Amino acid sequence: MxxxxxxxxxxxxxxRLRRFARALTRDxxxxxxxxxxxxxxxxxxxxxxxxxxxxxxxxxxxxxxxWIDERRARARxxxxxxxxxxxxxxADPRQGSAADALAIEDAMQRLPQEQREAVALVLIExxxxxxxxxxxxxPIGTLTSRIARGRSALQEMLGEDSRxx
Amino acid sequence: MTFxxxxxxxxxxxxxxxxxxxxxxxxxxxxxxxARRVERQRALxxxxxxxxxxxxxxxxxxxxxxxxxxxxxxxxxxxIVALRPRARAHWSWREWGAMAASLVAGALIAPFIWRGAxxxxxxxxxxxxxxxxxxxxxxxxxxxxxxxxxxxxxIGISFPSRTDSYCxxxxxRQHDSLAGLACHESEGWRIMALGAxxxxxxxxxxxxxxxxxxxxxxxxxxxxxxxxxxxxxAERAARARGWQR
Numbered sequence: 001m002x003x004x005x006x007x008x009x010x011x012x013x014x015x016r017l018r019r020f021a022r023a024l025t026r027d028x029x030x031x032x033x034x035x036x037x038x039x040x041x042x043x044x045x046x047x048x049x050x051x052x053x054x055x056x057x058x059x060x061x062x063x064x065x066x067w068i069d070e071r072r073a074r075a076r077x078x079x080x081x082x083x084x085x086x087x088x089x090x091a092d093p094r095q096g097s098a099a100d101a102l103a104i105e106d107a108m109q110r111l112p113q114e115q116r117e118a119v120a121l122v123l124i125e126x127x128x129x130x131x132x133x134x135x136x137x138x139p140i141g142t143l144t145s146r147i148a149r150g151r152s153a154l155q156e157m158l159g160e161d162s163r164x165x
Numbered sequence: 166m167t168f169x170x171x172x173x174x175x176x177x178x179x180x181x182x183x184x185x186x187x188x189x190x191x192x193x194x195x196x197x198x199x200a201r202r203v204e205r206q207r208a209l210x211x212x213x214x215x216x217x218x219x220x221x222x223x224x225x226x227x228x229x230x231x232x233x234x235x236x237x238x239x240x241x242x243x244x245i246v247a248l249r250p251r252a253r254a255h256w257s258w259r260e261w262g263a264m265a266a267s268l269v270a271g272a273l274i275a276p277f278i279w280r281g282a283x284x285x286x287x288x289x290x291x292x293x294x295x296x297x298x299x300x301x302x303x304x305x306x307x308x309x310x311x312x313x314x315x316x317x318x319x320i321g322i323s324f325p326s327r328t329d330s331y332c333x334x335x336x337x338r339q340h341d342s343l344a345g346l347a348c349h350e351s352e353g354w355r356i357m358a359l360g361a362x363x364x365x366x367x368x369x370x371x372x373x374x375x376x377x378x379x380x381x382x383x384x385x386x387x388x389x390x391x392x393x394x395x396x397x398x399a400e401r402a403a404r405a406r407g408w409q410r
Contacts, residue, residue: 007233012294012358014229019220032226039232054384104216122178123210124217129180148174155209 006046009055010039016056016125017063023120024067026105034070038063060125060135064117071113107157115150122147166192168199177206286337287356296347296354304333304347304354308404310397323395323403324386331408332357332389334382346385349408358385 017038021031042049042062049058108116121132122143133143168176168189175181176189193200286300296304303318312319321334321344332348347354359382395403 008359011230011233012356014225014233015221015223018223018225018229019217022220023217032229036229036232039229043233056384056388100216104213108213119213123213126214129175129178144171144175147178148171151174151206151209154213155205158209158212 006043006049006055010042010059013056013059014039017059020060020120020125021063021067023108023124024064024116025070026109030070034063034066037066037070041066057127057131057135060121060127061137064135067117068113103158107154110157111150111153115146115153118143118146119150119154123151168192168202170202173199173202174206177203177210294356294359295352296356300335300337300347301354304335304349305408306404308397308400309333309395310400322386323400324390325392325395325410326389327391328389329410331395331403331410332386334386344382346382346389348389357389358382 014035017035018031021034022028025031025034038059042059049055108119111119117136118132121127121135122129127135129140129143129147133140136143138146166188172181172185172189176186181189189199189203193203286298287294287296295301299317303316303320307313307316307318307320309320309323317338319336319338321336323331323333326332326348328348330348330350332346333354334346335344337343337345343359345356346358347356349355
């Protein structure tokens with residue numbers, strides 16, 4: 001793909017990539033870090049994008065891999081100091097009307113990594129099972145079982161009420 | 166007939182084929198328990214989507230645009246950003262980012278924004294690209310079924326999207342190289358994709374005609390279309406309703 005076509009395609013994907021990153025990691029600054037790393041990697045590896053592969057799935061996969069790399073790096077740094085992910089659970093000062101939002105973000109952060117990324121791709125980003133399985137490089141059956149477990153866990157954490165905000 | 170949780174989830178996720186979908190919907194009519202299970206899954210999906218949706222309209226941080234622009238040069242001809250190559254020399258990416266912190270795809274649409282006050286075809290509002298000027302007018306008024314030879318903007322196809330809006334593809338003829346996809350939303354015609362059309366004489370093997378959509382646009386259409394493209398009568402009716410669904 002010519003470089004400018006690729007830049008154009010990535011540019012229009014930026015809002016969605018930021019949303020995906022935000023679902024993976026709660027801190028907005030960390031989320032943009034992931035997108036930035038992903039953009040840099042994508043441009044550096046543009047020659048690895050096959051002509052018939054979609055840029056969308058490719059970019060989601062790069063964001064997701066950047067997130068995994070970051071988690072590993074953090075775990076290494078934090079191993080002797082604090083339990084992994086402790087930082088992701090610190091209380092948020094927002095209250096009142098933001099309580100529901102807080103609950104959703106808390107719940108997402110408590111999902112195991114594999115369920116969180118599957119839920120983010122399918123329920124939030126609206127990818128098909130096939131597309132999401134491709135991004136995560138797992139069989140569709142694996143994907144659907146992760147989504148099912150992720151959904152159950154979220155419903156348990158968020159309560160049984162079916163209200164929509 | 167009973168339905169597994171997997172089937173209920175697949176139904177809510179739009180993953181069932183037509184026959185299975187019809188079976189679930191028929192069963193929901195007299196099976197309140199099934200209807201509740203579907204509603205519960207749907208509510209979770211809606212709740213998550215509503216929560217994260219505002220991120221889409223946030224301004225794109227300049228550092229992300231910088232990252233995109235860092236590898237942008239040199240830019241081959243026939244691309245979007247090469248439309249006004251002389252203008253590019255006058256500003257750097259850093260300056261640009263500082264001037265317009267909420268830009269998305271700035272490098273690509275800069276030529277259209279910088280054409281001068283009042284004549285831009287694309288505007289930025291809260292990080293979203295919206296059609297403006299002659300492009301906005303053409304998207305609202307022109308019919309694909311009634312192409313006008315002299316029109317500056319050519320409308321390709323019109324179709325209903327999966328997000329309950331109408332979308333249309335377009336080519337900006339005066340630049341002879343920019344094509345795009347726009348969808349009608351509450352804030353106006355939102356640009357969903359932009360791409361370069363090969364100039365006559367430079368068409369590659371996969372671009373047979375100048376009016377053909379670039380691959381990225383065609384892919385975006387495939388992703389967004391719900392059903393069929395509008396025929397002449399449906400297009401006219403959609404225009405009469407102000408592109409509201």
